[in-house]
Amino acid sequence: MRKVISDFFKDHPSIEVIGTARNGKEAIKKIGELKPDVVTMDVEMPELSGIETLKWIMENTPVPVVMLSSFTENGAQQTMLAMEYGAVDFVTKPGGTISLDLHKVKDELIHKVELALKIPIEKLRKHGSNINQSVKTLQHDSTIHLKEKDMITETKTTPKFQIKKWNKASDKIVLIGTSTGGPRALQHVITKLPESISAPILIVQHMPPGFTKSLAERLNHISKIRVKEAEHGEVIESGTAYIAPGGFHIKMKKNGHHYEIVLDDKEPPRSGHRPSVDVMFESVGQYAELDKIAVIMTGMGNDGSKGLMALKESGNVIAIAESAETCIVFGMPKAAIETKLVDEVVNVDKIAETIMKYLV
Template identity: 65%
Template sequence: MRKLISDFFNDSSKIEVVGTARNGKDAIEKIKTLQPDVVTMDVEMPEMNGIEALKRIMEQSPVAVVMLSSVTQRGTESTLLAMEYGAVDFVAKPSGTISLDLHKIKEELVEKIESAANVSIAKLKKPTENRTIKQPIVPIEKKVVDTIIPRTNKVQNWNKATKKMVLIGTSTGGPRALQEVITKLPKDLKAPVLIVQHMPAGFTKSLADRLNQLSEIEVKEAENGDILRDGHAYIAPGGYHLRIAKVGSTYSIVLDNKEPPRAGHRPAVDVLFEDNSKYNDFDKIAVIMTGMGSDGAKGLKELKQHGNVVAIAESANTCIVYGMPKAAVETNLVDNVADVENIARTIIQYLS
């Protein structure tokens, strides 16, 4: 496995392999001496597993780490834990613990490693557990968000009494960002929340279960036919675009695995936003958070052309990768830019 992965980088002009390690213990020592920019590490390793090794690495010699994980229940849960402890990203192994067909993920791994090399290490450190997250709601006029971008005419007509839907899109760094946002939403939230997180099948279920344990609102992996309810969040399953359909006076989830991936992503934020733009009997709060690429920017243009939409982008201060929010801001359609810890408050202000 180490030989296979090392060989992947022979063709890359940007990546040089400076060393390999037999296990987590070996890795900790070699990172201290070799001081690499990026480390790839398996979740499952002998002597010291990937989670334990990652914890020690982030304490002793913080570095950008990209995990490799198998799509078992234990593998997916461990991967989410790794994200929480400071791993930048992960790649799912195509066929279990010993995947001799790793060439299938070569391009993805190379891309993620090149991206990880540019990540600020300070943003990867695990946030302190004991910080208070309950903060008073401050009226929007007092500029609780970091930047207030001038409102569009449509947002000036924002009516808090009408039906609302919250749409969230994110990618690299998303699991931690979602934990920061979703866990601060109150259980009486006056809107359903639809979430697209770029992740392969299997991992989105573990993400939903984990967020559900930590949150006041109900969080689940979306299923075909789920009726959208206020105070509930629905995460698009890996491999499916997330759409909705009107059923009488309610809306339900439609999962789509027929439309091809957009820019390599299924689910894609653009599809979620574009699909929602077809319905005008509710207002939308669209949130774009940390992630590589520009998914969501095209869909945001569609959303803004139809009905009342407030757009919130995560600030460069807190993004692990300032790609998706940057592309959204560059459309000049974003109404609020906020650090991740202020996004939930900003959403709530528009709902209450």
């Protein structure tokens, strides 16, 4: 496995593999000696728990880490914990723990390593995450050194606020879209929403099938509101957050006096994503009688910006974007801000408070 991962970068113009490690203890030692720019690490590794290895790395020699995870329930749970501890992103191994067909995710892994280089270290540190779960041990590590550092450029755009007359008594729905860095950002937001919130919440987090359930269960465990993976046909209720399952677009339909979840795995991915924030926004935008609070947080690309335009054309919408200061990747929020349709740009710690400002 370590040889296969190393070979992925053999001909890369700006990436050099400077070492590999067999376990967590060896990884910590080599990271201290070699000082890599990026590390890839398996979610199943002997000698030292992967979560403990990542925790040590982020607290002592912080470096961007991209995890490799088995497509298992336990692997998904550990991956969510890794995201909380500061891992940049993860790649799902297509063939389980010993994945002989790892070449299938070669391009994805290379892309995520390239992206990891651009993320400032201070944004990866763990921020007060309380993790008291016992975790399984972890299995492979590749330490990667990048020859040239390509600095990310962030452009600040002053939004043109377009808040319409806002009726706090009307029916409302909260829509949240996020991608890279999203699990930790969602924790910052969802855990601060009160149990009494008077609106349902639909969430698109770009994530493969199988991992969204673990994300929902983790958030439900530490939040005041109910959080669950969305199910086709279920009635949408206030005080509940519904996370779109990986591989399905999340939509909404009206049935009598209530609204129901629609999960769609037939419509193609939008901009490479299923679920897609644009698809969710466009679907909910059909219901002008609902006031919407649309939130776009950290993530690569521009998913959500086209959907935001559709939302704004169909009724009252407050649009909130996460600021460049707290985004792991200031792609999706930046694209939304550039539409000139965003009403508030705030740090992730203030998003829940900003949402509630329009609900109470």
